[in-house]
Amino acid sequence: MNAQKTGSLIAAIRKEQNHTQQDLANELGVSSAAISKWERGIGFPDVSLIEPLATSLGITIAELLKGERIENGDANEYENLLSDVVKVSKNEISKKKKISNWIIAITVAVLYLLISIITQKWEITWVVWIVYCFYRIFTEYIYKKY
Template sequence: MNAQKTGSLIAAIRKEQNRTQQDLANELGVSSAAVSKWERGIGFPDVSLIEPLVASLGITIAELFKGERTENSVDNEYESLLSNVVKVSANEITRKKKITNWMIAITVAVLYLMISVISHKWEITWVVWIVYCFYRIFTEYIYKKY
């Protein structure tokens, strides 16, 4: 994948469609600065935006990754494989973010609990935070179960 070629392709198709960077950004739920970075080859869209982006531009994932339009149609099996890879990657990123958020929340709750026990002071905000963390853990567990 070449970010420069991909960015040029995104810009060319967007301009062919007579759309502004802001139009594309609004459709994808990102900032126009993000679209500008993609088009200049400074960055690449987040994996969770790949499918909405190709749908918006009317190209295939393979074309986006290559950075050029292909005259022969891409094999449906190949495109399906790329789509599955993108979905798995996006799900994995989401899962890792969730785990990180939970680790932070539990660490803060344990620290608050330790401070409360050591200082013999039970601030209401600390108690609310601890209860909230355990509530989230419990509801997550129930949602996973069903």
């Protein structure tokens, strides 16, 4: 992957479609500065934006990542493979966010519990929070199993 080539392709197709950077940014839910960085080859789109960007530009993911149009019939095979890679990457990002959220929630619950034990004051909201955290952990574990 070459960020310069990909950026040039993004810019060329965007201009062919008579779209501004802001138009493309609005469609993808990013800033026009992000589009500018991609087009100048300074940055590369987030993996979660690869598929929507390719769709918006009317090209395949393989073409986007390669930074040039692909004319031969192998494009379909590459496209399916790259689409699967993008989906797996999105799932991994989602899992990591979920784990981070749970770590934060459990940490807060434990802190509430410790504060309650130390101060000997049991605020009802703290108890509800702790019960909720354990309820979520239990239900996610059950859903994950089935």
